[in-house]
Amino acid sequence: MFYVHMLLLLTVIFIGIRHGGIAFGLLGGLGVSVLAFVFGIAPGSPPISVMLIILAVVAASATLEATGGLKLLVKFAERLLRKHPSQIVFLGPLCTYSLTVLVGTGHSVYPLLPVIYDVAYKKGIRPERPMAMSTVASQMGITASPIAAAAAVVMATAADNSLDISLVNVLLVTIPATLIGVLVGCLWSLKRGKELDQDPAFIERCQDPEFKAQLIDAASEEDNDPSHEGIAKKGLTIFLAGIATVIFVAMFGKDLGLLPSGVKMSVAIQFLMLSVGALILLTTKVEPKKIVHSNVFIAGMTAVIIIFGIAWMSDTIIGFHKPYLISLVSDIVAAHPWTFAIAMFVVSVFLKSQAAVLTIMLPLGFAMGIPAPVLIGVLPACYAYFFFPFYPSDLAAITFDRSGTTQIGKYVLNHSFLLPGFIGVVTATTVGYVISTMLVN
Numbered sequence: 001m002f003y004v005h006m007l008l009l010l011t012v013i014f015i016g017i018r019h020g021g022i023a024f025g026l027l028g029g030l031g032v033s034v035l036a037f038v039f040g041i042a043p044g045s046p047p048i049s050v051m052l053i054i055l056a057v058v059a060a061s062a063t064l065e066a067t068g069g070l071k072l073l074v075k076f077a078e079r080l081l082r083k084h085p086s087q088i089v090f091l092g093p094l095c096t097y098s099l100t101v102l103v104g105t106g107h108s109v110y111p112l113l114p115v116i117y118d119v120a121y122k123k124g125i126r127p128e129r130p131m132a133m134s135t136v137a138s139q140m141g142i143t144a145s146p147i148a149a150a151a152a153v154v155m156a157t158a159a160d161n162s163l164d165i166s167l168v169n170v171l172l173v174t175i176p177a178t179l180i181g182v183l184v185g186c187l188w189s190l191k192r193g194k195e196l197d198q199d200p201a202f203i204e205r206c207q208d209p210e211f212k213a214q215l216i217d218a219a220s221e222e223d224n225d226p227s228h229e230g231i232a233k234k235g236l237t238i239f240l241a242g243i244a245t246v247i248f249v250a251m252f253g254k255d256l257g258l259l260p261s262g263v264k265m266s267v268a269i270q271f272l273m274l275s276v277g278a279l280i281l282l283t284t285k286v287e288p289k290k291i292v293h294s295n296v297f298i299a300g301m302t303a304v305i306i307i308f309g310i311a312w313m314s315d316t317i318i319g320f321h322k323p324y325l326i327s328l329v330s331d332i333v334a335a336h337p338w339t340f341a342i343a344m345f346v347v348s349v350f351l352k353s354q355a356a357v358l359t360i361m362l363p364l365g366f367a368m369g370i371p372a373p374v375l376i377g378v379l380p381a382c383y384a385y386f387f388f389p390f391y392p393s394d395l396a397a398i399t400f401d402r403s404g405t406t407q408i409g410k411y412v413l414n415h416s417f418l419l420p421g422f423i424g425v426v427t428a429t430t431v432g433y434v435i436s437t438m439l440v441n
Helices: 002-019 023-037 048-067 069-083 085-103 106-122 128-144 149-160 167-189 200-205 209-213 226-256 265-284 288-292 295-320 322-335 337-350 354-367 372-377 392-400 418-439
Strands: none
Touching (some): 002 295, 002 337, 023 295, 048 069, 048 149, 069 106, 085 106, 085 128, 106 295, 128 149, 128 167, 128 354, 128 418, 149 167, 149 265, 167 226, 167 372, 167 418, 295 322, 295 354, 337 372, 337 418, 354 372, 372 418
16 A cells, blocks of 8 residues: 555656646645545644744745845855856855855845856856856755755754754754865866867857847846945845854753753744844835745745645655555665665655655654664755756756756756766765764764
């Protein structure tokens, strides 16, 4: 019966891929209904604590975006990129990675992509080199962000399993691991593909006057209103101070007695991030309407619904078949615990949310008896949705690359993001595994 239920889950995932967005969540809810009414299985527990943390973080990040603070971060990054154009293959991905770490979502990459293209093309660098790696880096930064949904899942799962794992334990592993993964991916990207003046496909496209004319975008959108910039700076300052506070409480909360007795860090993140959003709102007087219409808010709410449905369905199946699953893979996992990274990677190929992957896989890992250091070490492996080049940021990179070098090949899988993604994630997972087994008890 386990395989029938897994077939049902895979069906939900594949149909979700066709429709995209919140379809995963809605179809997951339908799957729970089928499991309950057709197979007579009691539904598991929906990931409420994870969803609440995501909601709190999204509320704060969306408030920041509404003030123009996110645009300001992008402007700082743009200045850096244009100042050092010859280093774009490294600086482009590092900027998108840093933005994700700071704001907790990879969707912050979009405003930077046209800048990265423009700098690369004007410098005569093949745009594919920084463009593909930049979108990969923006997603790799998620497990390194203290306010991303993925961190919320790890903290909530650790608390549910009575494990003394702090946010600092996680970040000490994920930040250096993912950063090294990004740098290795950038190093490989330095020489990928042919130079533009030696690329037959590009030269052929340049024969078309319309194609050649659109290679450089003369239009530039700049908001130079000093009042807007003042509000943005105020919002950004409060937001960064909020992140610093979360990290400080995570590091010293227990020792200094900052939190009331019995208050978990996962709960503290919720009220601290809501407080950050409130302070930004009161200080900048940004309109609440603007917040709910922001890109970050929309993306965050979509993530919540996805996790609600698909993770609930997965938890129901895993909970019902837990004894069978443990007996099936316990010997392999006991002998080679690192193989759990492969399982996470495969799940992520189909489920385009790192938080959702971790919500499904981490409880299973704990149930199998996989040591906490191993689970933390392989966290970077929860990003594999670069495998199919249909993630919004990948499609955006293809669109913004006017030269056509960032592309999906004839056979779909021979696309620009596959090798940078593999190199980055495999490196990060390997480094993370080594660091975690040394640092985490």
